[in-house]
Amino acid sequence: MDTNIVESDIRVKRSAYRQHSIDFKRMVVAQSFAAETSVSRVSRAHNVNANQVFAWRKLFRAGAYDIALDQQVKLVPVRLSDPMPVSVQPLSASPAVANGVVILEVGKARLRLEGLVDSAMLALVMERLLA
Known part of the structure; x- marks a missing residue:
């Protein structure tokens, strides 16, 4: 059996990498952190590879893009009043x-x-x- 190796000058040009905005990444990551949601479904819904979403999640957890992940915790204002008088018996x-x-x-x-x-x-x- 003979093997023919033919060199070709035709190169297949790769499409350009998609550049996603930080707002898009923030939205996808927020959806992936939602309760009872799988990263796979979120990535398919946005036509993004699941590994890419996991990488974005890792960056967001590390504090990249200056985004607060824990949006469930909200601070409320606290007002301190004078302590109540204590009556102590001898x-x-x-x-x-x-x-x-x-x-x-x-x-x-x-x-x-x-x-x-x-x-x-x-x-x-x-x-x-x-x-």
Whole structure:
């Protein structure tokens, strides 16, 4: 069997790369991050390769194009008011809890009480921490 190798001067010209705008990329990436949406379907809907969409997602996560990805989190204004006045009874007027150790953990805060503990003060501290 003979093999004929023919050189050809005819070159097939490749079409130009598509240049997508940042707004288009932002829209496609936002759709791909939507709940219950597949990247494959989004890429097919916009005639873009799924690997390209994954690359754009990676860039957006890295902070490229100055785009905030987490649009579900919205900040609300906060107004602080004066603290409520606290009425504390004198320590000697309330009964005390028996000797022992009380450890109260709330988040990263840890309160350890040893010995005689004023029950009214403990109730006030717990009310403030747990509120």
